[in-house]
Amino acid sequence: MDRYQDPLMCLLRAPDLAQNFSPEQWNLALGQAELAQLMGVLASQYLPASSWLPQVVQQRLAWANRLVEHQQRAVNMALQQLFDALGMFSPMLLKGAAYQVAATPNSAGRMMSDIDILIPQQHLQKAEQSLWLHGWDNRGKTPYDEKYYRAWMHELPPFVHQKTGIILDLHHHWLPSSCRWQFDINEVCKKASYCTESSFLIPEIKDLCIHSAIHLVTSGEGDKGWRDLRDLYLLSQLTEREPLLARAEQFGLVKPVAKVLVLAEQLFGEQPIAPTASWALKAMLPAHSSYQSWSVSAAKMSFYCQAHLSRMPLPLLLPHLMRKAAARYAKA
Structure with missing residues (x-):
């Protein structure tokens, strides 16, 4: 393990070495993975051929895999609801939701804390009102937080669905308005396209x-x-x-x-x-x-x-x- 002193990095980069892991190394690696939000990734890598894994490791990875599957189903359902609210504004998925819909190589087992969607800035007010009507709410922030998001940031205050609790970040740019780096986000929108069986644009x-x-x-x-x-x-x-x-x-x-x-x-x-x-x-x-x-x-x-x-x-x-x-x- 000299090239991979860290147990979690060893699991991610050199799976064959994991067969010699001690219980202490497994416990350390899985503890690190949970904090790094990589347990689902490990589950996707190791569960398909898991007979050699210690039983407790199999159990922890199986639990992580069930959690990922539940989250993916919840995200897919939320995206259907969100398209009803935002479909007329040419919505574009970002980060975790985009990876999941596009099935990119990093999407297997990847967990996400929220859904990120971008729409053109000129549609923000109507989009926000439409989200309210569809059960998503971002009201109740302090006056300062409202100013922080609406004057300086690249997104509206976060939305939470009132029944599912899923969090939505509605962006109009990748970067805050106060950021030292700026560019025309329309250049991203011009190159975006639709994936099969998805109504959302993907960069x-x-x-x-x-x-x-x-x-x-x-x-x-x-x-x-x-x-x-x-x-x-x-x-x-x-x-x-x-x-x-x-x-x-x-x-x-x-x-x-x-x-x-x-x-x-x-x-x-x-x-x-x-x-x-x-x-x-x-x-x-x-x-x-x-x-x-x-x-x-x-x-x-x-x-x-x-x-x-x-x-x-x-x-x-x-x-x-x-x-x-x-x-x-x-x-x-």
């Missing part, structure tokens, strides 16, 4: 790659970095590197996209390196007790701050973070 593969990379850079969610880097690595295998970077250059995003592609190659490429080999990779580690060190904490905090600085200029960011910190303190 082309190069654009799915770019959005995956730029979302990781701007979200600050390093704890889910392995899942997102795996998404990008597998998606990027479906297109040539030069056209992908040329497309990113068209959007003015080639530098951040190229950096994230390097990280994806370092973890999942032909010559992987240790997941603690650099500051950037440390920021991507799962939030597991096995990675509690000052250097990992510093890397994650730095990544979080840089992500937010890319989303909002400092004069907006500092008051925003102070307000959020005060709100968390008041609830404590």
